[in-house]
Amino acid sequence: MKNDIVLIAQSITKYFTDPLPVKVLDNVSFQITKGEFTSIAGKSGCGKSTLLYILSTMDTDYTGQLWIGGEEMKTKTEKELAAVRNEKIGFVFQFHYLLNEFTVLKNVMLPGQKLAKLSDKDLEEKAMLHLKQLDIESLAKKPAYQLSGGEKQRVAIARALINDPLIIMGDEPTGNLDKKNSDIVFDIFAKLSSVYGQSMLIVTHDEEFAKKTGRTIVMEDGRIISSG
């Protein structure tokens, strides 16, 4: 069973010190097993995004412990954490961050080229496969800035998938999309989870979205009040 646990958070506590010391996360502990489609819900300001950035290893200023894929994160250097993000975590953000200097295909391939486990040719095939799954293979050669919001978010999902991550993390991935595109993105997530067994941890304030996920962790004032 233990091998099936992809992420463990234990007693994670964080303060914002500016302008006054405020406890934003208070002793947060939970774990995510493989294939789980989890959402973290809660009101704005409850600390759910802050928690996600700690779990994503980008924010290292906290107390408590974090294991991803059985590895302790607290002791790792900045470079090692970057490697973890590259290999084990896929990101989807609220503001579909793509690199405007590159084409859609290149955007998807970049984390794979950084990891360098596959040759460029294999990576390209893999990226095209993901784009096809998400129904946007026709956009592959377009520069990223020409895409619509919904299209960009799907490209971001393809990018998150390129290195077969342990877990996909999303910070309000539908927060900036209209109803139709939100549904498309949700359906993609649901399919990834049910068909491919992809673990997912999505932060959202959209109750409807949260309800449809497999498990919902509800937060309030920096504490977990229900872990689904």
Place this chain on the structure above:
Amino acid sequence: MKIGLIPEIATALLLARLRQTLIAAIGVTFSITMFVTLLSFMNGLNGLLDNMVLNRTPHIRLYSDIKPSENQPINLSKKYSGAYHFISSIKPGSNRKELYNVGAIVQALKSDDRVLGWAPKVAAQVFYNIGPIEMTGVINGIDVIREQNLFYFEDYVVEGNAIDLQNIPNTIILGKTAAEKMLAKVGDNIQVTSGSGEQYTLKIVGFFQSGLAEIDKVQSYASLKTTQKILGKPNNYITDFQIKLHDMSMAPKVGKEYSSLFRCDAEDIQTANAQFETGSSVRNLISYAVGITLLIVSGFGIYNILNMMIYEKMDTIAILKATGFSGKDVKKIFITIALSIGLIGGFAGLIFGFLLSKVIDNIPFVTAALPTIDTYPIDYNPVFYIIATAFSLVTTYLAGWFPARKASKVDPVIIIRGK
């Protein structure tokens, strides 16, 4: 990581800001162009001025100076050997101008392998007679071929043929200024009166211009034989030996050796022309200082543009970090950008610098002071190009390093959440 990924990302960022990049590169190009041109020109000029002196100055000159005897009679007296001697009104004892033992000196010079070459000289004080007017002058009796080999004599003969001195007896090459004063032309005959009062008629076979009007007014050249004849001296009468060595820095030592061996005086080039080296090094220092200042200014240009680029590309930096690029990777990307601006701008600068030097090299520059050149002098020393390349890379690296470090420290959370 895939090799070439960092340059690829750097190129994409560069192309996205092509105009700014070009301006930064043009800054580097301009400064490298000026650096190379300035140094080439400055050193060309230095070389010219130094050669003007070095080409015509022997490394060692052996001569017999007019001076009082070092051993006054009282010094020889055993009776007063312990006493301190006060001697007043000492006069130089001998007016002998020629060197002793010319044959032995020649033998010594021939067998000394430190010596590159030597040329004998006879200096004769004369008057040039122009109608009723007399002008003082010095006729240098020279061995034309040796003088040509060692001191490029022919370069300074502006009219006529230097070798005619040797081939035609009783001929003279006059200083240009002196000739102008006498209204003399090549082919004319002039009268000279020697110090002892004898008159000779000499045929002018050419004019000589050293670039220093004072010299050209007084000095003229004739063959050794002609000069010895004017002075009424035998053909072993030699007043100077001009020596060039393989290694110029040996001059003081070799000079002392000969001076004590042949009981004559020796003057080395280091003593005679110390001020020239100082002048050259100061001019070099100034041109390097100006060139490096230009490069530093262009470095600030690159610094500014990279800083701006980093503010514009915060999103890109954040997303690269979020998807697994470390701070070090980001730093490498921006340093690559800086270095490619430096490399491309620098390379163009080298080419333009070379072209500009070529242009200057072809600008006519005719002056009486420098008879051997007709365009501005340029030194195409590859060292300047190497220094320029090295400096352009160093300054752009430094200019890129600080912004790159800032980029590597960007906190992706702040950017991603901050929207």
